[in-house]
Amino acid sequence: xxxxxxxxxxxxxxxxxxxxxxxxxxxxxxxxxxxxxxxxxxxxxxxxxxxxxxxxxxxxxxxxxxxxxxxxxxxxxxxxxxxxxxxxxxxxxxxxxxxxxxxxxxxxxxxxxxxxxxxxxxxxxxxxxxxxxxxxxxxxxxxxxxxxxxxxxxxxxxxxxxxxxxxxxxxxxxxxxxxxxxxxxxxxxxxxxxxxxxxxxxxxxxxxxxxxxxxxxxxxxxxxxxxxxxxxxxxxxxxxxxxxxxxxxxxxxxxxxxxxxxxxxxxxxxxxxxxxxxxxxxxxxxxxxxxxxxxxxxxxxxxxxxxxxxxxxxxxxxxxxxxxxx
Amino acid sequence: xxxxxxxxxxxxxxxxxxxxxxxxxxxxxxxxxxxxxxxxxxxxxxxxxxxxxxxxxxxxxxxxxxxxxxxxxxxxxxxxxxxxxxxxxxxxxxxxxxxxxxxxxxxxxxxxxxxxxxxxxxxxxxxxxxxxxxxxxxxxxxxxxxxxxxxxxxxxxxxxxxxxxxxxxxxxxxxxxxxxxxxxxxxxxxxxxxxxxxxxxxxxxxxxxxxxxxxxxxxxxxxxxxxxxxxxxxxxxxxxxxxxxxxxxxxxxxxxxxxxxxxxxxxxxxxxxxxxxxxxxxxxxxxxxxxxxxxxxxxxxxxxxxxxxxxxxxxxxxxxxxxxxxxx
Numbered sequence: 336x337x338x339x340x341x342x343x344x345x346x347x348x349x350x351x352x353x354x355x356x357x358x359x360x361x362x363x364x365x366x367x368x369x370x371x372x373x374x375x376x377x378x379x380x381x382x383x384x385x386x387x388x389x390x391x392x393x394x395x396x397x398x399x400x401x402x403x404x405x406x407x408x409x410x411x412x413x414x415x416x417x418x419x420x421x422x423x424x425x426x427x428x429x430x431x432x433x434x435x436x437x438x439x440x441x442x443x444x445x446x447x448x449x450x451x452x453x454x455x456x457x458x459x460x461x462x463x464x465x466x467x468x469x470x471x472x473x474x475x476x477x478x479x480x481x482x483x484x485x486x487x488x489x490x491x492x493x494x495x496x497x498x499x500x501x502x503x504x505x506x507x508x509x510x511x512x513x514x515x516x517x518x519x520x521x522x523x524x525x526x527x528x529x530x531x532x533x534x535x536x537x538x539x540x541x542x543x544x545x546x547x548x549x550x551x552x553x554x555x556x557x558x559x560x561x562x563x564x565x566x567x568x569x570x571x572x573x574x575x576x577x578x579x580x581x582x583x584x585x586x587x588x589x590x591x592x593x594x595x596x597x598x599x600x601x602x603x604x605x606x607x608x609x610x611x612x613x614x615x616x617x618x619x620x621x622x623x624x625x626x627x628x629x630x631x632x633x634x635x636x637x638x639x640x641x642x643x644x645x646x647x648x649x650x651x652x653x654x655x656x657x658x659x660x661x
Numbered sequence: 662x663x664x665x666x667x668x669x670x671x672x673x674x675x676x677x678x679x680x681x682x683x684x685x686x687x688x689x690x691x692x693x694x695x696x697x698x699x700x701x702x703x704x705x706x707x708x709x710x711x712x713x714x715x716x717x718x719x720x721x722x723x724x725x726x727x728x729x730x731x732x733x734x735x736x737x738x739x740x741x742x743x744x745x746x747x748x749x750x751x752x753x754x755x756x757x758x759x760x761x762x763x764x765x766x767x768x769x770x771x772x773x774x775x776x777x778x779x780x781x782x783x784x785x786x787x788x789x790x791x792x793x794x795x796x797x798x799x800x801x802x803x804x805x806x807x808x809x810x811x812x813x814x815x816x817x818x819x820x821x822x823x824x825x826x827x828x829x830x831x832x833x834x835x836x837x838x839x840x841x842x843x844x845x846x847x848x849x850x851x852x853x854x855x856x857x858x859x860x861x862x863x864x865x866x867x868x869x870x871x872x873x874x875x876x877x878x879x880x881x882x883x884x885x886x887x888x889x890x891x892x893x894x895x896x897x898x899x900x901x902x903x904x905x906x907x908x909x910x911x912x913x914x915x916x917x918x919x920x921x922x923x924x925x926x927x928x929x930x931x932x933x934x935x936x937x938x939x940x941x942x943x944x945x946x947x948x949x950x951x952x953x954x955x956x957x958x959x960x961x962x963x964x965x966x967x968x969x970x971x972x973x974x975x976x977x978x979x980x981x982x983x984x985x986x987x988x989x
Binding site: 355356357358359360361362462470471472473478519520521522523524525526527528569570571578579580581582583584585586587603604605606610613614615616639642643646647650 | 668669670671672688689690691692693694696698702703704728729730731732733734735736737738740743744748838839840841842843844845847886904914915916919920
């Protein structure tokens with residue numbers, strides 16, 4: 336059991352790939368905003384990469400352990416300490432009853448950290464997943480973020496200290512900055528039928544500022560005066576961003592009126608606005624590390640073949656071969 | 662590959678129209694989704710029926726690497742594992758299916774019949790509409806006598822609330838897709854003689870009770886939970902979403918309705934609704950759902966043809982009415 340002393344800004348239980356298979360009933364998958372750091376944290380403590388672990392947004396989590404376990408923290412640097420001593424990220428360590436984990440508010444690059452504990456967190460499966468869906472208030476720990484006094488159960492762990500001292504290879508650790516390049520593919524609704532080629536050229540060259548009003552539903556970018564290829568939305572509405580409602584791909588860039596919004600883990604599954612580009616699997620983890628109000632994004636256009644090459648190398652990085660002991 | 666395809670990098674492939682089948686466009690939505698679209702951007706239930714026919718055929722094809730599909734009005738979003746199922750193979754399979762699925766008028770779409778009780782212009786939607794007048798907009802033209810139902814009547818050239826109620830209950834409502842929020846249905850009248858329309862709220866209403874039923878444009882929706890909203894409300898029904906799964910209807914998941922369900926409204930009083938809602942939550946109410954039914958498209962199209970003149974007459978009546986009604 337993990338006892339929560341302070342829940343922080345937003346700390347949720349997630350699993351990967353989340354609640355898959357319910358898009359046609361209106362439910363986005365939830366799951367981690369940064370699936371790379373999430374899966375590596377699990378790998379380090381010997382869990383299946385998709386097992387239930389904590390996503391700590393912007394910091395502030397304080398917790399006490401009640402068992403002997405292996406712990407790994409990955410992702411953004413929140414000056415994390417264990418019993419007051421600095422805790423190295425991307426490494427597994429042993430914890431024992433009464434050990435204190437403390438994370439401060441994130442100051443440097445990155446925005447989310449992941450806390451995996453050997454055995455994994457034990458919360459009920461809801462619609463086939465343990466991920467917290469913040470919009471619907473279901474899944475995870477009582478469908479909400481953790482708060483002071485919560486006692487989050489852990490599953491049984493047969494060999495809690497077997498996996499101490501595992502590290503992600505240095506060359507595979509992501510280097511977070513504040514100016515991001517994020518790979519995306521054009522479409523489904525881009526140029527020349529919905530936007531002009533100049534609109535798309537601007538989209539793929541501008542350094543987009545991440546709006547303060549961003550969360551697990553959508554990451555908002557700044558508004559822009561698009562040229563648009565159409566004068567209106569026809570039967571779907573007066574504005575050229577309007578279309579007849581269609582399903583939204585997870586991690587797509589939705590342009591509602593003037594504003595682009597990346598639809599992320601807890602987003603809306605369907606709607607009536609165009610999506611001019613969609614992030615590729617291997618790049619979506621970066622979105623989880625964007626700090627609202629500070630970071631900028633440049634979207635880099637890739638082809639499907641380039642996307643698959645990136646996907647293979649990302650998946651290869653989430654494997655035992657990436658772990659060293661020391 | 663045609664000239665336009667080469668220039669449109671969002672488009673993977675296009676299948677030209679053939680007889681009664683509209684053009685099919687296959688679009689990239691990243692490296693894990695494909696968006697398929699039929700024909701032009703027009704609202705036509707026949708196109709939606711075709712989507713369900715294709716969805717059925719695709720699921721039966723049991724394609725390795727296919728993850729899930731999201732049928733919508735004239736499109737279908739497909740999630741797939743591109744490392745197992747190459748995009749090209751997925752699109753080629755979809756194109757082949759177009760040649761093998763029956764033409765739309767030969768389709769029998771599996772479609773449950775769902776009967777839902779509704780209290781019209783009920784006290785709960787009335788309370789939230791009153792809050793809107795008090796705190797958001799005092800002079801909203803879409804609120805007449807403290808509710809939206811008289812506005813819906815005026816906007817469609819109907820006499821009064823009673824005629825709106827008659828219109829809503831006279832047709833079955835086709836659930837063309839679910840989305841935006843878990844379990845939220847997008848429903849259209851199967852009998853276009855009763856196809857009422859309305860503009861949406863301006864600005865949006867900050868409160869809507871769970872179970873509220875409203876209309877925006879031609880589409881009727883049920884609010885699965887209390888939330889903001891923009892549709893003109895006309896009544897309240899029983900829960901279509903229950904997180905705690907307190908009724909057998911929510912046994913497998915908290916969502917009641919499926920795409921391609923047909924909903925029929927049955928009028929009840931506020932008190933009756935309250936009592937049914939209690940029975941829903943104490944588990945004794947049995948939702949009135951008939952499964953194993955199908956919508957026969959051919960007979961439906963025949964029906965549409967038989968009522969053409971009445972539909973045109975109602976549309977003229979609406980067009981005339983709109984001239985005299987303020988838009989929110």
